[in-house]
Amino acid sequence: MCLGIPGKIQSIRDDAGLVMGVIDFGGVQRDVCLQYVADEVQVGDYVIVHVGFAITRVDEDEARRTFEVLKEMSQLDELEWMAEAAEQGMRGLEKPA
Amino acid sequence: MKYLSEYRDADIAKRLIGRIKTRATRCWTLMEVCGGQTHTIVRQGLDELLEGSVEMIHGPGCPVCVTPLEQIDKALLIAAKPNVIFTSFGDMLRVPGSDCDLQQVRARGGSVKVVYSPLDALALAQKHPDKEVVFFAVGFETTAPANAMAVFRARQLGVQNFSVLVSHVTVPPAITAILEAPDNRVQGFLAAGHVCAVMGYTEYEPIAAKYKVPIIVTGFEPVDILEGISLAVNQLEERRHEVENQYVRSVRRSGTEPARALVQQVFELANRQWRGIGEIPMSGLRLRDEFAAYDAERKFGVGGLKVTEPAACRAGDVLTGRIKPPQCAAFGTLCTPERPLGAPMVSTEGACSAYYNLAKYRTADPAGAAP
Numbered sequence: 001m002c003l004g005i006p007g008k009i010q011s012i013r014d015d016a017g018l019v020m021g022v023i024d025f026g027g028v029q030r031d032v033c034l035q036y037v038a039d040e041v042q043v044g045d046y047v048i049v050h051v052g053f054a055i056t057r058v059d060e061d062e063a064r065r066t067f068e069v070l071k072e073m074s075q076l077d078e079l080e081w082m083a084e085a086a087e088q089g090m091r092g093l094e095k096p097a
Numbered sequence: 098m099k100y101l102s103e104y105r106d107a108d109i110a111k112r113l114i115g116r117i118k119t120r121a122t123r124c125w126t127l128m129e130v131c132g133g134q135t136h137t138i139v140r141q142g143l144d145e146l147l148e149g150s151v152e153m154i155h156g157p158g159c160p161v162c163v164t165p166l167e168q169i170d171k172a173l174l175i176a177a178k179p180n181v182i183f184t185s186f187g188d189m190l191r192v193p194g195s196d197c198d199l200q201q202v203r204a205r206g207g208s209v210k211v212v213y214s215p216l217d218a219l220a221l222a223q224k225h226p227d228k229e230v231v232f233f234a235v236g237f238e239t240t241a242p243a244n245a246m247a248v249f250r251a252r253q254l255g256v257q258n259f260s261v262l263v264s265h266v267t268v269p270p271a272i273t274a275i276l277e278a279p280d281n282r283v284q285g286f287l288a289a290g291h292v293c294a295v296m297g298y299t300e301y302e303p304i305a306a307k308y309k310v311p312i313i314v315t316g317f318e319p320v321d322i323l324e325g326i327s328l329a330v331n332q333l334e335e336r337r338h339e340v341e342n343q344y345v346r347s348v349r350r351s352g353t354e355p356a357r358a359l360v361q362q363v364f365e366l367a368n369r370q371w372r373g374i375g376e377i378p379m380s381g382l383r384l385r386d387e388f389a390a391y392d393a394e395r396k397f398g399v400g401g402l403k404v405t406e407p408a409a410c411r412a413g414d415v416l417t418g419r420i421k422p423p424q425c426a427a428f429g430t431l432c433t434p435e436r437p438l439g440a441p442m443v444s445t446e447g448a449c450s451a452y453y454n455l456a457k458y459r460t461a462d463p464a465g466a467a468p
Contacts, residue, residue, distance in 0.1 A: 003291065
């Protein structure tokens with residue numbers, strides 16, 4: 001839960017005063033809170049996401065490389081939680097377009 | 098799974114290893130704080146590659162592993178209540194409490210749900226106004242901004258059937274506690290990159306100065322770690338003790354300020370128990386009084402629960418670097434990822450799990466072991 005997963009911002013919206021967005025994690029899309037990085041990101045940027053919150057911006061090459069490394073090191077637990085949360089019928093995991 | 102030799106930047110890694118070995122005039126003892134770093138070091142065999150120049154001690158940086166038994170037992174008590182939906186990050190479900198774990202509570206009919214984000218738990222509370230939704234708010238400074246926001250949002254939206262069981266810990270007091278221990282052997286630290294991405298690293302500067310230890314803010318990929326080790330060894334050889342940032346691509350000195358600000362608005366510093374280690378003064382976070390209505394311990398009256406930890410599991414010795422996991426008598430026999438005695442065997446960030454997976458791999462395919 002400390003590693004964070006890089007993903008690409010697909011869209012940004014205001015959700016009753018909270019900046020939210022849809023992020024693509026290697027084909028898996030879900031809602032992420034962008035409030036903490038709202039001043040420095042736009043659609044198309046890459047961010048590191050911890051438990052549903054973007055914490056810091058990264059450049060594209062770095063994001064791609066990090067995602068591959070995480071995959072190789074079997075450190076993508078958070079994507080599994082997303083899947084489990086989705087199976088339980090919760091919001092958040094949408095099928096890739 | 099790739100090994101070091103297969104990484105695109107294997108040449109850089111080899112050069113760094115060469116540089117560390119040339120530079121080290123003696124064997125230095127370093128501690129990596131982050132569980133993700135432990136995972137990389139053990140899986141890539143970095144500790145073996147550096148043998149004789151650097152000994153890596155694996156620190157207490159696995160949030161699941163340091164959550165005290167007491168908090169797990171409180172979670173189990175709350176989760177078993179009839180009107181409660183208990184929500185948690187996925188890797189807390191199999192952490193053993195005194196009698197059972199959250200997965201078993203679920204099997205017995207308790208409502209336990211895995212969420213990806215604490216905001217999912219809040220949404221669940223809005224969807225089920227007749228239920229009490231409780232979120233197990235664990236973790237270091239990387240999850241604190243998310244958990245702080247869930248509480249802040251609950252108050253903003255007037256959601257009253259939502260509360261959090263807080264078990265937050267912070268890294269700098271743990272580093273201080275390790276340095277204060279009379280039998281401490283650690284001469285330098287690799288600080289956790291993403292914790293510093295949130296909090297920045299100014300808190301580490303007085304620690305480096307007071308205890309005369311290099312502290313290197315380090316990422317979690319093999320080359321990051323080797324670079325962090327190399328910077329630490331340079332400092333030790335030159336008798337310097339500074340905070341240095343290896344993970345420049347993600348970490349600024351002041352961190353992510355809006356996240357820090359909300360954490361400080363919702364939480365305050367408090368004494369915290371660390372599993373296997375004991376209480377470390379001002380090493381954790383608790384809700385400020387103005388957010389007391391969202392404190393699950395108060396709501397469900399479990400705040401007074403005190404539990405003694407079992408002796409068979411030597412998690413505390415592992416988490417403070419006194420032993421390596423295979424030195425524990427229960428490792429791989431009484432305690433496996435399938436039937437864990439302690440949390441370090443449960444989480445993929447736990448040192449015991451990292452060693453166990455490596456050992457298993459070697460048994461299955463010795464020819465492919467790490468170089």
